[in-house]
Amino acid sequence: MSAPSASVPAVPAAPRERKFSLLGILDRPRTSYHLIIGSTCLLIAIGLMMVLSTSSANQLYAGQSPYSVFVKQLLGVLAGLPVIWLLSRTPPRVLRTLAKPLMIVAVGSLLVVPFIGQDVNGARRWVDVLGFQLQPSEFAKLALLIWGADLLARRQELRRLNDWRGLLLPLLPGAALLCLLVIAEDDLGTTFILLLILLGLLWVVGTPGRIFLCMLALIGFALLALIVAQPYRMTRLFDFFNLTGGATGPDQQAIQGQTALGSGQFFGVGLGHSREQWGWVPNASTDFIFAILGEELGLVGTFCVVFLYGGFAYAGLRVARRTTDPFLRLAAAGITIWIAGQALVNICTVTDLLPITGVPLPLISQGLSSLLVTMTAIGVLLGCARREAGAAAIAGPPVPGQPVPGRSVPRQAGHGRAGPRRAVKAEQNEV
Numbered sequence: 001m002s003a004p005s006a007s008v009p010a011v012p013a014a015p016r017e018r019k020f021s022l023l024g025i026l027d028r029p030r031t032s033y034h035l036i037i038g039s040t041c042l043l044i045a046i047g048l049m050m051v052l053s054t055s056s057a058n059q060l061y062a063g064q065s066p067y068s069v070f071v072k073q074l075l076g077v078l079a080g081l082p083v084i085w086l087l088s089r090t091p092p093r094v095l096r097t098l099a100k101p102l103m104i105v106a107v108g109s110l111l112v113v114p115f116i117g118q119d120v121n122g123a124r125r126w127v128d129v130l131g132f133q134l135q136p137s138e139f140a141k142l143a144l145l146i147w148g149a150d151l152l153a154r155r156q157e158l159r160r161l162n163d164w165r166g167l168l169l170p171l172l173p174g175a176a177l178l179c180l181l182v183i184a185e186d187d188l189g190t191t192f193i194l195l196l197i198l199l200g201l202l203w204v205v206g207t208p209g210r211i212f213l214c215m216l217a218l219i220g221f222a223l224l225a226l227i228v229a230q231p232y233r234m235t236r237l238f239d240f241f242n243l244t245g246g247a248t249g250p251d252q253q254a255i256q257g258q259t260a261l262g263s264g265q266f267f268g269v270g271l272g273h274s275r276e277q278w279g280w281v282p283n284a285s286t287d288f289i290f291a292i293l294g295e296e297l298g299l300v301g302t303f304c305v306v307f308l309y310g311g312f313a314y315a316g317l318r319v320a321r322r323t324t325d326p327f328l329r330l331a332a333a334g335i336t337i338w339i340a341g342q343a344l345v346n347i348c349t350v351t352d353l354l355p356i357t358g359v360p361l362p363l364i365s366q367g368l369s370s371l372l373v374t375m376t377a378i379g380v381l382l383g384c385a386r387r388e389a390g391a392a393a394i395a396g397p398p399v400p401g402q403p404v405p406g407r408s409v410p411r412q413a414g415h416g417r418a419g420p421r422r423a424v425k426a427e428q429n430e431v
Helices: 022-026 031-061 068-088 092-097 099-116 136-157 164-168 171-183 188-204 209-229 231-241 252-264 289-322 326-350 368-386 391-395 419-430
Strands: 118-120 123-129 132-134
Touching: 031 068, 031 289, 031 368, 068 368, 092 099, 092 136, 092 326, 092 368, 099 123, 099 136, 099 171, 123 136, 132 136, 132 368, 136 164, 136 171, 136 188, 136 326, 136 368, 164 171, 164 209, 171 188, 188 209, 188 326, 209 231, 252 289, 289 326, 289 368, 326 368
Parallel strands: none
Antiparallel strands: 118 123, 123 132
């Protein structure tokens, strides 16, 4: 008999190397969450920097402190950060409970503006609260979004979206009431954003094509009627197609805004070195802050801002696509369409691709109301991102008896020291 051959110990297979892949990073569960946080923080930082640069010129010209407007904007950011953190951890049922109260408060605040509001540049849109001027029409955007998302989600859960009455009632009358109250303040830009939020919600919920086209035609007719009703709006529309006048004429804002963008060239003239902000570009720190940004930071700076808004839009739509809850899907898509659409309208206005509408650039333009409401909406969007498919399993508490992703299983009775841990590590290496 031949001697038995000695057993050769098995050599463990080498772990596979994880290759860097951009598509792999974008496909991770919490990519949307991190993209929203990163783009928001960078846009807020750019906004603070540009508000300091643009507002200091006007403050010095008026004989006041060059940092007064910047300090108010910074206080708004410091107040908005805890709101973002709190709303990102708020359960969706709490938001849905607050939907109707938010709508009631929005309508009530808009009703009292004609009586207690303050006139600024010939328009009465602001209310003085503890020394700060707040604009109720900005809060109407958030109220319409939360209320509309909750209403359509309930209709979808009850399977009542096939009938146009269940789809548009009472959503359309509620949105029309807000728009009428806002247009009474002579604010066509905010009215347009409210209509954009309404159309975004109807698109995401799957409105039939005929109803959606009828809504588009109705909104287009209403906007045209509002433009014709005011002579200065007709003048703006005609001037958009035929710019006339000089550097100080009726088209000063559009002409000087383009001059500021062109003079920045590729790398800009440098922070604080803008010449157009010294009274040449009206509303340089609010509606036309993008023009001063292009002058001081050049094409590179404007491209970075557009890229950040694009990343934010991609992350928000990714959250809406990967979320199974109807309310979270509608809220995520509505917030993304609102913020990205408002940024697009502002940029197109400054670059003379759209008529001047008076819409601020989100997170960058000066204004406490716009800043706080936008940061509040981003907090809601982060809450949706934390609950999207895959991300909720990572962020949530561990389930008893189930291994937590990325952690080894503790030793159990009756097992060797390395048995279960080696099995878990081998599975992780193969993944």
